[in-house]
Amino acid sequence: MPPRPLAAGFEIGEDPGVAIVPPSKRPHLVIVGAGFGGLYAARALRRAEVRVTVIDRSNHHLFQPLLYQVATAVLNTGDIAAPIRAVLRSGNVAVILSEARSIDLERKRVICSHGEVAFDLLIVATGASHSYFGHDEWAGDAPGLKTLEDALRIRRRVLLAYELAEREADLPARRDWLTFVIVGGGPTGVELAGALAEIARHALARDFRNIDPTEARVILLEGQDRLLTAWPPELSDHARRSLERLGVQVRTGAMVTAVDGRGVGIGEERISARTVLWAAGVEASPLAKSLGAPLDRAGRVKVTPELTVPGREDVFVVGDLASLEIEGHPVPGLAGAAIQEGRHAARNVLRSARGQPLLPFRYRDRGAFAVIGRGAAVGVAFRRFRIHGFLAWVAWLLIHLLFLIGFRNRLSVLINWAYSFLTLRRHARLITGLPFGGEPRGPS
Amino acid sequence: MPPRPLAAGFEIGEDPGVAIVPPSKRPHLVIVGAGFGGLYAARALRRAEVRVTVIDRSNHHLFQPLLYQVATAVLNTGDIAAPIRAVLRSGNVAVILSEARSIDLERKRVICSHGEVAFDLLIVATGASHSYFGHDEWAGDAPGLKTLEDALRIRRRVLLAYELAEREADLPARRDWLTFVIVGGGPTGVELAGALAEIARHALARDFRNIDPTEARVILLEGQDRLLTAWPPELSDHARRSLERLGVQVRTGAMVTAVDGRGVGIGEERISARTVLWAAGVEASPLAKSLGAPLDRAGRVKVTPELTVPGREDVFVVGDLASLEIEGHPVPGLAGAAIQEGRHAARNVLRSARGQPLLPFRYRDRGAFAVIGRGAAVGVAFRRFRIHGFLAWVAWLLIHLLFLIGFRNRLSVLINWAYSFLTLRRHARLITGLPFGGEPRGPS
Numbered sequence: 001m002p003p004r005p006l007a008a009g010f011e012i013g014e015d016p017g018v019a020i021v022p023p024s025k026r027p028h029l030v031i032v033g034a035g036f037g038g039l040y041a042a043r044a045l046r047r048a049e050v051r052v053t054v055i056d057r058s059n060h061h062l063f064q065p066l067l068y069q070v071a072t073a074v075l076n077t078g079d080i081a082a083p084i085r086a087v088l089r090s091g092n093v094a095v096i097l098s099e100a101r102s103i104d105l106e107r108k109r110v111i112c113s114h115g116e117v118a119f120d121l122l123i124v125a126t127g128a129s130h131s132y133f134g135h136d137e138w139a140g141d142a143p144g145l146k147t148l149e150d151a152l153r154i155r156r157r158v159l160l161a162y163e164l165a166e167r168e169a170d171l172p173a174r175r176d177w178l179t180f181v182i183v184g185g186g187p188t189g190v191e192l193a194g195a196l197a198e199i200a201r202h203a204l205a206r207d208f209r210n211i212d213p214t215e216a217r218v219i220l221l222e223g224q225d226r227l228l229t230a231w232p233p234e235l236s237d238h239a240r241r242s243l244e245r246l247g248v249q250v251r252t253g254a255m256v257t258a259v260d261g262r263g264v265g266i267g268e269e270r271i272s273a274r275t276v277l278w279a280a281g282v283e284a285s286p287l288a289k290s291l292g293a294p295l296d297r298a299g300r301v302k303v304t305p306e307l308t309v310p311g312r313e314d315v316f317v318v319g320d321l322a323s324l325e326i327e328g329h330p331v332p333g334l335a336g337a338a339i340q341e342g343r344h345a346a347r348n349v350l351r352s353a354r355g356q357p358l359l360p361f362r363y364r365d366r367g368a369f370a371v372i373g374r375g376a377a378v379g380v381a382f383r384r385f386r387i388h389g390f391l392a393w394v395a396w397l398l399i400h401l402l403f404l405i406g407f408r409n410r411l412s413v414l415i416n417w418a419y420s421f422l423t424l425r426r427h428a429r430l431i432t433g434l435p436f437g438g439e440p441r442g443p444s
Numbered sequence: 445m446p447p448r449p450l451a452a453g454f455e456i457g458e459d460p461g462v463a464i465v466p467p468s469k470r471p472h473l474v475i476v477g478a479g480f481g482g483l484y485a486a487r488a489l490r491r492a493e494v495r496v497t498v499i500d501r502s503n504h505h506l507f508q509p510l511l512y513q514v515a516t517a518v519l520n521t522g523d524i525a526a527p528i529r530a531v532l533r534s535g536n537v538a539v540i541l542s543e544a545r546s547i548d549l550e551r552k553r554v555i556c557s558h559g560e561v562a563f564d565l566l567i568v569a570t571g572a573s574h575s576y577f578g579h580d581e582w583a584g585d586a587p588g589l590k591t592l593e594d595a596l597r598i599r600r601r602v603l604l605a606y607e608l609a610e611r612e613a614d615l616p617a618r619r620d621w622l623t624f625v626i627v628g629g630g631p632t633g634v635e636l637a638g639a640l641a642e643i644a645r646h647a648l649a650r651d652f653r654n655i656d657p658t659e660a661r662v663i664l665l666e667g668q669d670r671l672l673t674a675w676p677p678e679l680s681d682h683a684r685r686s687l688e689r690l691g692v693q694v695r696t697g698a699m700v701t702a703v704d705g706r707g708v709g710i711g712e713e714r715i716s717a718r719t720v721l722w723a724a725g726v727e728a729s730p731l732a733k734s735l736g737a738p739l740d741r742a743g744r745v746k747v748t749p750e751l752t753v754p755g756r757e758d759v760f761v762v763g764d765l766a767s768l769e770i771e772g773h774p775v776p777g778l779a780g781a782a783i784q785e786g787r788h789a790a791r792n793v794l795r796s797a798r799g800q801p802l803l804p805f806r807y808r809d810r811g812a813f814a815v816i817g818r819g820a821a822v823g824v825a826f827r828r829f830r831i832h833g834f835l836a837w838v839a840w841l842l843i844h845l846l847f848l849i850g851f852r853n854r855l856s857v858l859i860n861w862a863y864s865f866l867t868l869r870r871h872a873r874l875i876t877g878l879p880f881g882g883e884p885r886g887p888s
Binding site: 058059060076077078079081083085086089094095097098114115148149152159160163164166167204206207208209210408411412415425428430431432 | 502539603652869875
């Protein structure tokens, strides 16, 4: 790929490899989104000869793989989140708390909720969320899990369901409060189902007088014919058996066709449940649309092998917002992939600023795991090793501790895990944000 | 005081001291509120021959003396709260999540948001909150600190103020974002002011590019002529000097006459500030009114020396909701006093059930402390020893660790304190609950 002229607004020295460029003349890189892709790109560039501005609508980076543990009262919010400012404190990175609404590629500006930010180079990393498959009206009755607020909302609903069941004299109504439906059998759905079953069987078992929490039903619905479709079928079987051992009812081939505050419909059939959680589908951040590039079915930007928007060498897309196939294999929507893409985009940003040809991204598949419960997980490591059970669980723990940002968070997570593992209790069983105290209107 | 006949609905054996009463015949004690007073009463009775039901509108007991540390991002919500059910798991105590709306003394029922609960004996312990002195319309612009939600709201406002200052190009507007006013110079106000000054000077000092957090102004307003009026004047002086050393502007004799989203008025004078926090006044829970007993100016129930509502030996009031003078000294609104009252009411509940005369409450004043900052506190121990500085601070730490409920919370608080003390950082710097991402409308 031939070197291309630099974008207007900055210059660099004769030999870009060694010249010291005065800060004010350095190209301005804007990174939208401080998830794994954006944050690791910024970290890779904090000593480089670019000025970096990170824009995020939240003040914290979130370690999303552990978000379901906040939702299920194992961890505190503070354990899996770190202030973006604190993480990027040293170096040449500015952080702006604002929501990017759209991108004007022609004028090279990010249009934010607070105003416009001009860029020379851009990395878009605003990720993806779950998808209600065109039924956004289900969102209120079946919340998904993407932000800390989502996790606290789910925690509130789950804990409140037991409280309201305890108060409820009518037996069928009580049963509905004690029925938990999770839609979507991917990693998040599997992890939520396992954790909810453990809450019922262990954490809450002795805490109530009128109800028996171990009678709670946890039902996991998956539209396709097996759980964890991104993994090999044998691991799907393991996951299913492990969940069933915990008491989860797993139903595959179950397409949800209706959701309301009293349950879900699967075609003609109806499951009564006061708590429905959504863990299905993928829908890219709407920012993708303003990039004027081809999108895939989930709304993700089909990027070039160099991770750029087709036709631009100054605009990169990484993480869950990017859609890329390498040798026929799609790069998966995992934290590890986003980190690698973020770092690669950082490298290409510098090459672009120096007029050097961009390099194609190579994905190193180190593996992926899903936890089912205490001492049980399934996963594939390095594309080849399929592991399950206790070994997979230990591997999962170590990998997640390793990638958590900050010593403080690692220590705190480790303590909370040890506490849950040894006592079977849940430390973070707090309902916050009740609308009117213990109002009997049900969870919101 | 002569023994009185038992309330209808329960009987006890011939010799109430030793007889085993079948559980269904045991008198039913209802405790409203699981703060210090209610929780310690319930704990004292969990093996006694009464059936106990605890009603609270929240699912957690809150360790209020450390709430300001959640608001100022030192501690997580989970560190200072424990699920009431988990604390009262063993024994004969049922817990109901519901809001008590009023009390029908004639029919012996607590009217809750979810229905009615009948009682034979009652302990009311719903506490008190701050008071806007008839200006409840100030609550939105000057939030107080009483619940976990309050603490998260204050944390959000404070952290967001720095974020919005960073984005603000206009210098006077930026200055307003960096001005923090605290109304009320009691322990909560003093502790908040000290903590906010430390955030500005240490925790955030190096994290911004456009603003210098050390330029933030923290202004503490007190209507009377000194801070901490419940303490001896020499400790007020110490507190003031310690705060001023941290950079806090302390203004005594400053009566706030106006509050809005842009600042406060003190008579003719105006202080522009985008963050105003309220820590003044005392207003008892409105439940007091339905007890038909004489109330003091703050709306607290004037209880008998036995902690009962005058004229009743089956209805007790403890903690901040009770107003009691012993030998001319009012029992203070402190956690320690509430705990002692709760335990004493538990004792008298049993005596009432057995038809024995009730005993008057004696308050053991073990002391009270207020923290000003890292290594600085003031306090009085055992009515006689006035201490300040590092020694008082260590005493404060130890006392609070000792009274925190649960080993898990103690460990977590200890780690967070050690972290803050050693690194000067704030672990829990998370903004949650932003209305629309980083919307520039300002905090809500």
